[in-house]
Amino acid sequence: MSAPPEGPETLIRVRDLVVRIGDRVISSVPALDVAPGQCVAIVGESGSGKTTALMATLGLLDGAEVTGEIVVCGTDVIGAPERRLREIRGARAALVMQSPRAALTPTMRLGTLLRRALARHGVKGEQAVRRAEDAVAAVLLDRAILRRYPHEVSGGQAQRFAIALAIALGADVIVADEPTSALDVTVQAEVVGVLRHLRDERGLAVLLVSHDLALVSAIADHVLVMREGTVVESGPAAEVFARPRAPYTRELIAAVPELPEVGR
Template identity: 60%
Template sequence: MIPVRNTQNDGQRGAAALVEVRDLKVTISGRQVASLPDLNLGPGECVALVGESGSGKTTSLLALLGLLRASDCAVSGSVRVCDVDVLAASPNQLRSLRGARIALVMQSPQGSLNPTMRLGVLLRHALTLHGIKGRPALSRIKLALDSVRLQESILRRYPHEISGGQAQRFGIALALALGADIIAADEPTSALDVTVQAEIMALLQQLRQQQGMALLLVSHDLALVSTVADRVIVMRDGQVVESGPAQQVLQNPAEPYTRELLAAVPTLEGAK
């Protein structure tokens, strides 16, 4: 069984939830593709949505961000992020929420950056959109880059001129510069090699511990999830099949599907 690190910060227990979800359902063209009955995320906590491809975990994450508004898509239930009712919020309210309060870190970090803009221009543009300009913006940029261990010279580069690990660090720096309370990370290490994966997850852990940022993690990698998550929600075919504290779910799973996922985690013994 995967060993699980207990990352729960006792000082954060009982704190007001940054994310509260009740009875979330997503339907596309009349077919229900995701259902999330319950999710709470507090300051400094990490909740992981896990499951195979097509399980509904990324769809649920996009619903939390208010990004599922196509004509053939219906989202119901209750979703509150930083006291904003996401499903009832106006486009302007959602634009203020995204980035400044909850920041999305994508699976393909370079693909999420505008290829025609130098990183410095992109970063300053994002801050300007949220009303942060001049010296305050420059100060935030410097502090954010220092926090993710990037040199200021990277701001002169285009996205194609940096590595995948640098691009992921830059995405996290953008969240820090905007002052986000929550990082929503969708498979944030799947496009990176093992060494860089470890560096990115160590960085996210550091931000949780030192700055109280919350982490909502979408991943199929249970070995990675076991090192960071306080709670785990296991999804299959758009439904939650098991949820609970990470130690309980990953060390003593109740559902056969969770046991199958754990059995599929590569081990050194299995490679022999």
């Protein structure tokens, strides 16, 4: 089991992460690193602990004991005060959820929402307008979408808007929890294409949680496989998919009829 090669620019560094509720360990990750321009995916069945590990990286677990080392964009997440965590969330590391429309205010136009988010981070006026327009263009959306309400956009457009929000805020890292599971196959490909473009062209780091191995094989550079709260296999995506060592990983891959070419 191996971690991605760590470098001086590593944006997410996790060591000996353990998440407990009471006496029960619900998620344990020995090592995880995400560098600029890299996508690391955590895969596994429902209840495997992958989303718990993801949320722990941003300090978003309530009612759980989290130990180990988590450093995101230079900030010690476990030891940082909540005020410091609010400063990096969104502005440095942005969370993209499975159903972004559920987090959008139904009576607020998307442009207004984006500009208010920018204002919370000190970006206002014409600068905010330019950032908003540039961000939606970066995710291949028409600028007209900024005048629409959440109910006037599709699920794929809403997901790309969520990514645009992260880009507008200047995030270096996108932390994505099942970002395509609620979308049809064609729209899934569009969202994955946007994430790959941003990774390749802008050096964006992506930490992705998914149970969809076809999606993971299309974008991930490194893969962690989790089962029952434990990492059972970790390594470069090409190696994991071509020569899986853990029986559980082989079972997951065997359940997918045909995987696309791994990586870029």
